[in-house]
Amino acid sequence: MSRIGPMLSPRRISGIYIFIVLIVFFSLATDTFLTTTTLRTVATEQAVTAIVAIGLTVALAAGVFDLSIAGAMGLANIVVAKLMADSGLEPVLAIVITLVLMSIIGLVNGLLVTKARIDPFIATLGTNSILIAVIYVVSNNQNILGIPADFQDLAGDQLLGIPLPVFYVLILAFVVWYVLAWTPIGRRLYATGGGREVARLAGVRTDAYIICAFICSSVVAAAAGVLVVATIGTGSTEVGPSYLLPAFAAGFLGATQFRPGRFNVWGTVLAVYLLATGVKGLVLMGADTWVPDLFNGLALIIAVGLSGIQRRARVSKSEAPPIGESPPTSADRSPGSGAGETTSPAPQQGATA
């Protein structure tokens, strides 16, 4: 099978090799690392991050930043808690209502970006700030107690000895992966992110795709918020912002894996767990509290930087004569896209919003 070779190339799956190295290293360096407890904690703790990051991957694939996932997550967490604790709704109904409400956030973001032509970075920065205000108003800045126990089972139960949240991650990842990688919808979504005008000229309804991508990232972030309530048993006013940067880091780091240059689900999931494993190992080795942040930051910069260098090397190599003719010419210049359009945030092209 000639395709196995390239698939195992470090260019595509360097993360897997680093993952293995980390596991071997920490297993040798500590007694407590290679245990089922550690495995289970990392898997469960990171499930929420992974879910948020998967939702964000959809938005990134469509070429838009969504900073409001933090607010969506926080508000969902308050709303679902209030619906159950104060209004006494059944958990299932509360969850459904919450997710539907939070989809409005995505719709608003999408309309701001496509119709009002506001840069996604700025639009979602604005909506996020508004959402944080709404969280305070709705919660009266009080944590919400009295969450039903059967709701908490959603996070606490296990299947085959594996905590349920791990299954949520896998199911969500599988569904999103299938849609992005194997359906015409996914192709059009990536095309929207890769070149909005190119996609539009090809008949793709890019505005609709961008709106749907925002809805997707909001709803998935809301689901993560719901899961947090189930995990900690209260509706907390502090949930949300702390997941924002890890989700973005995972998205960009993930785009260097499996399908370099493209935001992809398994890359994102791998990145979440890779970073978490590194952090966990360092903590078990007795690292100071600042070490995990340092590790996350360095990992992101180094990985994205290296893959950019790699890509440029590959492009300039193939620009040397045989395959092509001359380097790109004036026709390759694209005029500045219209106001409010974003450039593709493909990670190796320098992500600018």
Place this chain on the structure above:
Amino acid sequence: MQPHEQPEAATAVLDAPPAVRVEHLSKTFPGQRALDDVSIEIRRGEVHALVGQNGSGKSTLIKALSGFHSPDPGASAWIEGQAVELGSLSEAEQAKMRFIHQDLALVPSLTIRENLGLGPARRGPLMPVERRRERRDVRDLLGTFDLDIDPDTVVSKLTPFEKSAVAIARALDGVDGACLLVLDEPTASMGAAEVEQLFAVLRRLGEQGVAVLYVSHFLPEVLRIADRITVLRDGRRIAQVEAKDTTEEGLVELIVGSRVQHAAPPPPGLDHQDAFLEVEGLTLDGLRDASFTIRPGEVVGFTGLIGSGYELIPECLAGSRPWDHGTITVRGKSFTRLTPARAVEAEMTTMPADRRGLGLIPHFTLAENVTLPRIGESWHGGRVDRRRERADVQAWLDKTGVVPPDPSRLVQELSGGNQQKVMLAKALRLEPKVLVLAEPTQAVDIGASASIRRLITQLATDDRAIVVTSSDAEELEQICHRVLVTRNGRIACELVGSDITEDRILFESQFEGGTA
């Protein structure tokens, strides 16, 4: 071609001492000898043209001169008689050569003055900019090129010639005794009048003793401006000829290595067929009251000076630019508004001129780009069948001559000419009834553009109407049954049959006597 006068100084130029001389220059890339023992000598005051197909080594030669590539051992070079080592030129030696690339490297959103001020700050990076003095300096500098433009004009508002002139002014500003100016495809986006303006500037630089190395695909222009011409083919110097002793055909033969057959358009089979495309009174900013009808089997060309309106037609037909008045009727279906999706539904496909902005997604594979319109049809058995997709796309890549026809490569890894062919494959795969091609052979080498032109004439079947917009009059002469020329936002004339000649097209484009 129109007869032209040699500059009077021509003979003096040919006796002038060399500004730059390079001998035995070779450059080997892994698996490819890009340059093979090339020698070139550019004299002071001379315009020396460098021609050759894409991939013939022109770019490599320029990059070796600029020090970007270090050549294989054995090369020697002299700048103004001083022996220098290519690939490790010192700053002083670098300063004697100035390079202007096709994209000009101007910042479009800044003014001329700001662009010219991007170099080293005169007074220190944190000192306030002396606007008044700068403005005066810039005006003086532009004046030396006979340009009367406000230095505070934003660069994006300039004409292509003005942009080039600004780039040249910047290149030569403040470097006393620069002896070689290298221009890469300087006329690519210019109309004929602007080309003349540029040539006037180049001739004046020649009088001042500056040597110009002029790289271009446009052979008629090369023959007009150059004193001598160096022809590269497959990395070798095939010939160095005096421009005045050469014809365009002779030059093409040297470049291609054999005679190129002109693809003559077959007579249109227009037996009482209904029009496939009817445009009535199309009016928008830059184009007024354009009406035309195109029947199946026809190849109809649109041309004119850049900005005269013809270049808006593909955008309207693609559905990417709304218009104010008028209707577009595609095979009986009328539109007063068109979206790209509706154009695709109406089986009208447009290949845009702006490859990167509108045509292709750089980090998509060829297959993904080509199948993007109607991607829904690639859905088989619950997924996009990538193997089937690749096979499908491969056939179209073969047809348009993409080399290598590998659907799994990323578009950004391809050269400009190959990307153009991928874009053509993408348009053809839709098997459109109305095919609109904007600048179909831009940035494509001579051999490939001949094959694309032949393909276009073959595509004009009973079941398809073709619109070609092009700034290349020769191209239109070769492939069109009719040519419509726009002037000042109106369709000014229609050329049919034997009236379609390059000279006539150029004349009609320029002609000022018509109603404005």
